[in-house]
Amino acid sequence: MPWADIIGQPIAVRQLQNALKQNRVGHAYLFFGPPGVGKRTAARVWAQALNCQQGVAGDACGECRSCRNILTGNHPDVWEVPLTGAHIRISQIREVTRQAQFPPTEGCWKVFLIHNAEAMTLEAANNLLKTLEEPPGETLFVLTTPSIFNLLPTIQSRCQQVRFQPLAVRDIAEFLVRQNLAGPAQAELIANLAEGSLLTAQELLTMERGAVREEVIDLLTKLKTAAGPQVLILTEGWTEGPRLKILLPWLALWFRDLLVWQNTGDVKLLINQDRLELIKEQAQIWPRPERFLRIIQEAKRKMERNANNQLLLEVLLLELTSMRRT
Ligand SMILES: [Zn+2]
Structure with a gap:
């Protein structure tokens, strides 16, 4: 059953299923929560459940023609507004509001899915608002967004809010x-x-398929002895946004293992269990991993605020070497 495809969101799923089972489906929903937790998939399943020809209570069969057409984007009553550039433009929303005036042709509900709703221009949002205020008959809007605060308060208040949690x-x-x-x-x-x-x-x-962990381990091995300018050379190849974004969590995980090993000596609690010998060795070299974990957290925050990556990484690695046991 399609709802079973949504992982780790029991509260959101129950909220939507209950609305359908109890015949209390509203006209506008706002799915919000961090990226990559299932909002988009849930919006499609919701559209399937509303229009399923098998009429399974609160769920979709996933197999009837309607369910299949929604999944492949070929259902005449289910519209997804694509985000093609940086914004959802007023012309796109005008088309949505125009289509919303016509009743569904095949299904029970005409469903409009607006993903990344925060990307609507102000004009687009205001245009949508008019339709949300007086939604035509069997019309349903599902807006998805990482944060409700990026949307006009008037839009927020017109929608039933469904929260999606980190998994x-x-x-x-x-x-x-x-x-x-x-x-x-x-x-x-x-x-x-x-x-x-x-x-x-x-x-x-x-x-990971590009063997990032091995590169990180290589970096740490070199940091055992590197000093001054050598440390700065080691930043090479890591300062681009996506690479740095992956380096920081890998470093954090590694130092977490050092900390766990120092405090428990229990190999079962390690994440990098397959590198036990190296962890034992490095746990000797860096006696205070918890300090470095705090520094990594701080670096992550700075990176999110668009700090200079080169500088950020240089400082990070120099701080790391300064914490070596001498
Ligand atoms: Zn179905």
């Missing part, structure tokens, strides 16, 4: 294994780094 590490790991994207050990490692997002997990997996 649990276990849910991400199980998904990766189930989809044959990773073996159990690798899935566990990636899930720990993904910060609750399947999207991030998949990005990490792509980079």
Whole structure:
């Protein structure tokens, strides 16, 4: 059943299923939550459930013609507004509001999915607002966005809000294994780094295939002895946004393992269990990993605020070398 495809969002799913079961479907919904946690998939399943020809209580069969057409984007009553550039333009929303005036032709509901709704221009948002204020008959709007605060308060208040949570590490790991994207050990490692997002997990997996962890280990091995200008040379190849974005969580995970090893000596608690010898060795070199973990967190925040990556990484690595046991 399609709702079963949505992982780790029991509250959101129940909210939507109940609306359908109790015949209390509204005209406008706002799905909000971090990227990569299932908002878009849930919006499609919701459209399927509303129009399923099998009429399974609150769910979609996933197999009837309607369900299949919605999945492939070929249902005449389900519209997805594409984000082609930086903005959703007024011409796109005008087309939506025009189409909304016609009743559904095949299904029970005419459904408009507006992903990244925060990308609507002010004119587009105001145009949509008029339709949300007086929605025609069997018309449903689903807006998705990472943060409701990026939308006009008037739009927020017209929509029923459905919150999507960051996913649990276990849910991400199980998904990766189930989809044959990773073996159990690798899935566990990636899930720990993904910060609750399947999207991030998949990005990490792509980079992991490029053996990023081995590169990070290589970097740390060189840092054991590097000093001054040598440290600065080691930043080479890591300062581009996507590379740095992946380096920081890998470093954090590594130092987390050093900390765990120093405090417990229990190999089962390590994430990089397969590199035990190196962890033992490095746990001697860096006696205070918790300090470095705090520095990494700070660097991540700075990176999100668009700090100079080169400078950020130079400072980070120099701080790391200054914490070596001498
Ligand atoms: Zn169906």
